[in-house]
Amino acid sequence: MSGRREGASQSRAEFRDVYNAWLRHHRLSAADSLFRVLDNPVSSALTWLVIGIALALPVGLNIALDNVGQLSGNWDSPAQISLFLRDGVSVETAGELQSRLEQRDEVAATRFISREQALEEFSALSGFADVLASLEQNPLPNLILLTPAGQYQGGSLASLREELEALPDVAEAVLDMEWLQRLNSLMELTRRGVLAVGGLLVLGVVLILGNTIRLAIESRRDEIVIVKLVGGSNAFVRRPFLYTGLWYGVGGGVFAATLVAISLWFLAGPVGELAELYQSSFQLGGLGVMGALNLVILGGLLGLAGSWLAVARHLAAIEPR
Amino acid sequence: MISFDRVSKRYAQGHDALREISIDIARDELVFLTGHSGAGKSTLLRLIMLMERPSRGQLTVDGRNLATVGPRGVPRHRRDIGVVFQNHQLLFDRPVFDNVALPLIIAGYDYREVGRRVRAALDKVGLLERERAMPVTLSGGEQQRVGIARAVVGKPNILLADEPTGNLDPLLSAEIMQLFEEFNRVGVTVLIASHDLALISRLRHRIITLRDGRLVTGSAL
Ligand SMILES: Nc1ncnc2c1ncn2[C@@H]1O[C@H](COP(=O)(O)OP(=O)(O)OP(=O)(O)O)[C@@H](O)[C@H]1O
């Protein structure tokens, strides 16, 4: 009985020893690899920069898209349908049409803009007053601006537009949302493009890191042989190289976050001026602390993946002869 | 402790390095292995530490049939054996201390224990003052002694040495042999491959002689 208890506590102590040894070697490998990376500052910085650029490119584009998305989001407040009335339609008929439209369930609000009002507004806003004044007749039609009820969106909005255009007094019905929809689908397309390019660049990062680690393995071939001769396991030999990959990846992530931040700072001034011109309070959204952290973590994971690839392919082949 | 049962080794090129070797070495023994160059001495040692596998026959070390040791078991097996290599096999970009410490780092000893044991081993081979030196700044004989310190630092049960006195003058050779005898006296099984017949025949231990991969003398006590 006491023998068994002794055995159990001994095996627990043994487990703790093994665990401590494991932990110790992890610390040692991590520190040793970091020193090796920092010992060659120029080549390490180049590796970091390459990885940084490859990661910053898709991330930066994605942030740009997010900003455009936010900008257009400000616009997707109620869609409007502009009903341009036929030439001969009088203001009274237009008024009747307006009140008939108001009663429909699909319609939330309407506003009538007579051709005279439209001309005035247009001259005031466009700066073409002189030109417009010289025209013999007002080229603008009467206009009813119609705001559809909230639940009308996308397809049903398009069919509402068609229905309205079929009315006898209406010359043309224009859905003001159309350009926005085009923008949105264009953005969706761009987003997918960025995703594809990003995927390729990420693959590139993994391959670059794999190659860097392969070179590191080659240059330490003799050392690996000796470590295996005196009883180093594959895991033991692998560890410093995995850490080397991790450090390259993490450094690359830091570089990428820095590059993105610098580019945004570079763009913030002009964007602010532009927004002011449009009387918009729009502000350029950035990476944020979490985004930067994620980028560094992503870099680290890619570094591990790359070095794992190299280690799996090249390390087992090095055996003492 | 070490037992060869009709072991043969044929290298990939078709050369028979060892033929039908049967040897038994007991736990408390110190045994010399001799023979002309190319007789198969290094090959025999390489089989024991699983750098090579036998082509035929059975090899048992410390009660373990080596045929049952898979690739994952090889590192653990090597940790139980101290080896002095014919060509030193030192890390030339690390100081003496790090070289000797390597087996302890692999085994996961904590730093104080590593320092204590490394200094004890270096003291035994007379290199305590050179612990910060780089191997290239050492003479061939000193490098050999660094290799010996590394082989014994982990207190293995078995010590293999391939030409451990190859680069040493007669006086130093005799000292090194005494060192191996000391390890043997505290219970380490020692197997030494050597050309130096004059030296080893003066010491009173079993001598195994190989010729063209065949056993000539010394198969058992
Ligand atoms: N990796 C190998 N591939 C093919 N043949 C080998 C290999 N290693 C050794 N041999 C051959 O096996 C034979 C025995 O070699 P081994 O190294 O065991 O001799 P040795 O007794 O240690 O010689 P030395 O005293 O010169 O070190 C030699 O003929 C050698 O050419």
Ligand SMILES: [Mg+2]
């Ligand atoms: Mg040899």
